[in-house]
Amino acid sequence: MSSRPTRTIGYAILTALAAVWIIPLIWMFSLALSDNDALARDTTNLLPVQATTDNFVTLLESGRTPGWLFNSVVVTVATTVFTLILSAMAGYAFARIPFKGKRIAFPLVLAGLMVPKEAMFIPLFLIFADFEQHNTYHALVLPRIAAPLGVFIMTQFFSEIPGEFEEAAVIDGASRWTIFRRIMLPMSVPALTALGIFTFVQTWNDYLWPLVSATDPDMFTITTGLASRQGNFAQASALGDLMAQGVFASAPLLILFFIFQRQVIRGISMGSGSK
Amino acid sequence: MVYLIFILYPVIQAVWMGFYERDLLSLDRQEFIGVDNYVEMFWGDGLVWKAGTMWPWRIIGLLGIIPAVVAFRRGRLRAGSLVAIIIGLIAVFGVIMGIHPGEGGRWNDSQFWPSFGNTLVFVIMSTPVIVGVGLAMALALNRPGRLVGVLRTLFFAPYVLSVSVLTLIWAFLLSPQLGLIGAFWRSIGLEPVSWLTDPSLAMPTIVALTLWWTVGFNVVLFLAGLQDIDESQYEAASLDGANGWQRFRHITVPGLRRTLLLITVLQIIASFQIFGQVFILTRGGPNGATRVSIQHIYEAAFRDAQLGYASAMSVFLFVVMVGVSALQFNFMGGDNR
Known part of the structure; x- marks a missing residue:
């Protein structure tokens, strides 16, 4: 399509950009694997200096990092599982089951898409404060599983499945629940995978809500915990530790992303492109 | 039901709380004060x-x-x-x-308008940059091949990092003494720059690292949009002697109109919600140059314990954001309906 020289220049620029995008990540891993004393002298290496895994060992043996990781795992897994169940069931109901109030309920869900979460954290805080539920796991999970985007995606998905599958099952005498479980759910595995990964990443990385709700350091997630250690950048004595913590906070997501990248990318186009 | 409780109810609650005075430290007491919070905010x-x-x-x-x-x-x-x-x-x-x-x-409230102004500055600076660079990268990547797939993955990878990992990496990367960028500056004989402590550089720097963090999302969406454009249109145009710019102007741009609208709106909404990057990196400094609306709301609620007032400000931000996205859809999607 384009001529040879422009193509070469294009590749050169892309390669340079790729370097800019990858170097910060490599640097984090390299510092995390470096000896702390060596880092006190020089921090500008892209390869580990006096390579060691001490930083990771220290973090796991003492301090709060294991607890924070545990909190993150609990909250993220719970949120993802509940979001998937609720979105699939609500999506199926909206797409297939005629019920009273549907014409009011679905627009309300769509209106929920318009509500910017970050602008609504104060009232959300007050709801949980009224019931004295802060610093608990369910306070971190519940607001997240109300995912209008998930319901919207699943409704779209189920609407596009041809009706014949269900008709055949109805003739065989299958109940609605059986149809949902045996026919619809297996067919929606790709959509659910994409939604699940998307939810997982968003929840793991959520910052503002855990910051507001889980104020007890033992209830921090790894995301807010890592942020809490960045108050004072002047004290760079344990730079390796800090970077190792960054690796702990990002590794699960990077691994998940590299395994499921096709689904992630499809999920994004699905979630926003189809609107 | 869940949706009503956690998404729509907070909106109502925010509007309602906006008319009250409520103290974080004595949550049980609240007092109806009418529009006083809004007077405090705007006037x-x-x-x-x-x-x-x-x-x-x-x-x-x-x-x-x-x-x-x-x-x-x-x-x-x-x-x-x-x-x-x-x-x-x-x-x-x-x-x-x-x-x-x-x-x-x-x-x-001497902080309300400046912090809203800083949010607007961030929106106005970051939206064209992140959307434009995303489009340029997608156009460059829109060709078959293994390498392109690898690059797409690479550009998207930072998007899965959390905001605190982002700030951790960039705080040190940008540090004049410890960071790679400072070292690079010295190696070409220049004085390292204190990116985050110079009031005129702090916000552009925040935009730059947000670009690094989130542009991959836009690239993926643009690539999906480009895939929907019929390849034969380009071939026909080439046969008619259209040059690269004409092909871009008359085939790519109209073909991407919907995607472009969608990405711009998503980007504006995301930019209005900026908080984590500046809150962790600069705490709104230097000298308030990067203090944004959400930080102001957060501090009003949890540092100054004025929850009613914070609710009122949430309502304002909410109205602005919904207004902007409604206007955008109306303006850019006018001929699609």
Whole structure:
């Protein structure tokens, strides 16, 4: 399509950009694997200096990092599982089951898409404060599983499945629940995978809500915990530790992303492109 | 039900709380104070109106009437929307922005307008940059091949990092003494720059690292949009002797209109919600240059314990964001309906 020289220049620029995008990540891993004393002298290496895994060992043996990781795992897994169940069931109901109030309920869900979460954290805080539920796991999970985007995606998905599958099952005498479980759910595995990964990443990385709700350091997630250690950048004595913590906070997501990248990318186009 | 409780109810609660005074430390007590919170937020003592205040910004804002009129004449905008846009622009840029504290006067909340202004500055700087760079990268990547797939993965990878990992990496990367960028600057014989502590550089730096963090998302969406454009259109245009720019202008741009609208709206909404990056990296500094609305709301609620007032400010931010996205859809999607 384009001529040879422009193509070469294009590749050169892309390669340079790729370097800019990858170097910060490599640097984090390299510092995390470096000896702390060596880092006190020089921090500008892209390869580990006096390579060691001490930083990771220290973090796991003492301090709060294991607890924070545990909190993150609990909250993220719970949120993802509940979001998937609720979105699939609500999506199926909206797409297939005629019920009273549907014409009011679905627009309300769509209106929920318009509500910017970050602008609504104060009232959300007050709801949980009224019931004295802060610093608990369910306070971190519940607001997240109300995912209008998930319901919207699943409704779209189920609407596009041809009706014949269900008709055949109805003739065989299958109940609605059986149809949902045996026919619809297996067919929606790709959509659910994409939604699940998307939810997982968003929840793991959520910052503002855990910051507001889980104020007890033992209830921090790894995301807010890592942020809490960045108050004072002047004290760079344990730079390796800090970077190792960054690796702990990002590794699960990077691994998940590299395994499921096709689904992630499809999920994004699905979630926003189809609107 | 869950949706009602956690998404729509908070909106109602926010509007309602906006009329109350409520203290974080004694949550049980609340007092109805009517619109006092909004007066506190918007108003001040000894305010005066002058035509010349912030005039460059206001002229630019008023010039927004021209594209609206053009769109109307091309039939892309209904008459009612045109009138609403013109009245809105004149009200905001012609009248409201002329209000400022006079001699000895002051705003009731001296931080509210500056932090909202900083949010706007971030939105205005980051949206064209992150959308434009995303489009350019997607165009460059829109070809078959293994390498392209690898690069797409690479550009998207930072998007899965959390904001605290982002700030961790960049705080040190940008550090004049410890960071790679400082080292690079020294190696070419320049004095390292303190990116985050220079008031005029802090916000552009935040934009740059947000670009690194999130542009992959836009690239993926643009690539999906480009895939929907029929390849044969390009071939036909080439046969007719269209050059690269003409092909871009007459095939790519119209073909991407919907995607472009969607990405721009998503980006503006995301940019309005900026908080984590600046809160962790600069705490709103240097000298308040990067203090944004959400930080102001957060601090009003949890540092100053004024939950009612924070709710009122949430409502304001909410209305602005919904307004912007409604306007955008109306303006850019006018001919699709």
